[in-house]
Amino acid sequence: MTAEPHHGPDAPPGAEPQARRGETEHTPADHHQAAHTWQEARQAAFDAATPIPPGPVALRIALGRKLDRDIVALQDMPHYASSAMDGWAVNGSGPWIPVEAGSRLAPHQASPIATGGLIPPGAKAVLRSENAVLGQDDEGLPVLMTGGKARPGEPRAGEHIRKAGEEALEGDILVKAGVSLNPAHLALAALAGYDEVPVQGKPVVRLVLTGSEVVDQGTPAPGQVRDTFGPQLPDVVAMLGGIAAGQQRIGDSYTEWLAALEDVLPEVPGAPDLPADVVITTGGTGRSGTDHLRRAVAELGGRLIIDGVAMRPGHPAVLAELPDGRFVLGLPGNPLAAMMALSTVGAPLLAALGHHPMPPVEDVPCGTMIEPDPGRTRLMPFRLLYGMASPAQHTGPGMMRGLAAADGVLVVPPHGVQLGELVPAFALPWGAPIPRPGESDAKAKPRTGARTGQPKAKPAASGPVDWSALLG
Numbered sequence: 001m002t003a004e005p006h007h008g009p010d011a012p013p014g015a016e017p018q019a020r021r022g023e024t025e026h027t028p029a030d031h032h033q034a035a036h037t038w039q040e041a042r043q044a045a046f047d048a049a050t051p052i053p054p055g056p057v058a059l060r061i062a063l064g065r066k067l068d069r070d071i072v073a074l075q076d077m078p079h080y081a082s083s084a085m086d087g088w089a090v091n092g093s094g095p096w097i098p099v100e101a102g103s104r105l106a107p108h109q110a111s112p113i114a115t116g117g118l119i120p121p122g123a124k125a126v127l128r129s130e131n132a133v134l135g136q137d138d139e140g141l142p143v144l145m146t147g148g149k150a151r152p153g154e155p156r157a158g159e160h161i162r163k164a165g166e167e168a169l170e171g172d173i174l175v176k177a178g179v180s181l182n183p184a185h186l187a188l189a190a191l192a193g194y195d196e197v198p199v200q201g202k203p204v205v206r207l208v209l210t211g212s213e214v215v216d217q218g219t220p221a222p223g224q225v226r227d228t229f230g231p232q233l234p235d236v237v238a239m240l241g242g243i244a245a246g247q248q249r250i251g252d253s254y255t256e257w258l259a260a261l262e263d264v265l266p267e268v269p270g271a272p273d274l275p276a277d278v279v280i281t282t283g284g285t286g287r288s289g290t291d292h293l294r295r296a297v298a299e300l301g302g303r304l305i306i307d308g309v310a311m312r313p314g315h316p317a318v319l320a321e322l323p324d325g326r327f328v329l330g331l332p333g334n335p336l337a338a339m340m341a342l343s344t345v346g347a348p349l350l351a352a353l354g355h356h357p358m359p360p361v362e363d364v365p366c367g368t369m370i371e372p373d374p375g376r377t378r379l380m381p382f383r384l385l386y387g388m389a390s391p392a393q394h395t396g397p398g399m400m401r402g403l404a405a406a407d408g409v410l411v412v413p414p415h416g417v418q419l420g421e422l423v424p425a426f427a428l429p430w431g432a433p434i435p436r437p438g439e440s441d442a443k444a445k446p447r448t449g450a451r452t453g454q455p456k457a458k459p460a461a462s463g464p465v466d467w468s469a470l471l472g
């Protein structure tokens, strides 16, 4: 909450000395005093984390994980000879005397068997049921004979028996280390008898969504706001290489904040004891009486790694580390601001924890002139038109419309951008990579007669055209 200037009823006694009161007198100029530039914040978040070591995870949560060690066959696969058909296990040539299923077969004996059934000792082949006839001999005793469409001499020795070790022998490599596990790999691991597989570390992320004005269904009344984080953050966290492990909603009280940050165990299906590596909070990054993030971190003995970034939107972003090693990423409550803070701080942090390189920033030619804004970087969702990036509309800190329509985000330097100048940009976690200058994107594809292979950083020979007015 930013609205209420007073301190909550649950503020501990004496918790508001002069210094904190001074902090509540926040001015817009504070953007410029943020400790980190945009580039520094990214690097600081990336450098703060070390890759999570590998470990075993349950098969049901291993999809997409990178295998750390080869999966080898623990025993022959299949590990016993079995029938490939419903029918009869037989020893020798017919007619056969039927005996009880599973018993050792002497020559000219047969016993019923189902597909997949264990081949009994003494059996040499399986006669499929449609080629078998159960009759009686002269003395009225049951006797099994070939019939139906059986070929002469059927079954041949070994016919319809799946031999042990046919798929793999004990010790064979089934899946090589480094592979990204797909559903068939998981099924193969299960077939081989594995309950868990060794995978590379991946950050477990727990979400704490704050704000008593936030509602998670229906049309919000005045004073209420519909939650924009629940519907997108788990998926975006996954796209950034994390495992979204449960989300908790709390109000604005300090006790709720403290309890949420103290609680280490997220809900990870299949891995109940896995603690969160990162807690992402939303809201409460401001410095009003109901913004408790920094105080809760301090009370838990945590240290602030990033406390504000000289950027807009998203400048109040916070990154802290708790004594137990968990990171706390505080995203501002404003929806677009939060996503920009997540891209700036969260993406490098999750990349480093998950063994990935720093998320890339590419240059795109800018389709419009952007004024300077000394002292801070502006993150502007943009749309690509004829290969040029133009800032999207509807990109206020509390809006989502511009981001929803965007092809990426421009990282506009404080000194602004000239029309046609190259400007750094990053891709959206769900979007296409930023096209390299000169590389045509789908929209930019020339229909006729256009030249290809233009020099990288050069705008079209006729000079750049400001297309931004075409964007709705």
Ligand SMILES: Nc1nc2c(c(=O)[nH]1)N[C@H]1C(S)=C(S)[C@@H](COP(=O)(O)OP(=O)(O)OC[C@H]3O[C@@H](n4cnc5c(N)ncnc54)[C@H](O)[C@@H]3O)O[C@H]1N2
Pocket (backbone or CB within 6 Å): 001, 002, 003, 026, 027, 028, 030, 209, 210, 211, 213, 214, 225, 226, 227, 228, 229, 230, 282, 283, 284, 285, 286, 287, 291, 313, 314, 315, 316, 331, 332, 333, 334, 335, 337, 397, 398
């Ligand atoms: N005096 C000052 N006030 C504010 C400053 C400032 O520098 N001085 N900075 C503004 C900026 S910029 C931002 S960003 C916000 C940061 O606010 P908080 O992180 O403390 O977040 P809240 O106050 O709780 O909420 C802000 C805004 O976002 C809405 N919100 C919260 N949660 C959700 C959600 N799940 N879905 C949609 N919208 C959400 C909330 O209702 C508020 O409207 O502070 C500014 N104020």
Ligand code: MOO
Pocket (backbone or CB within 6 Å): 311, 312, 313, 314, 315, 316, 332, 334, 337, 338, 397, 398
């Ligand atoms: O800079 Mo705040 O982060 O709107 O939007």
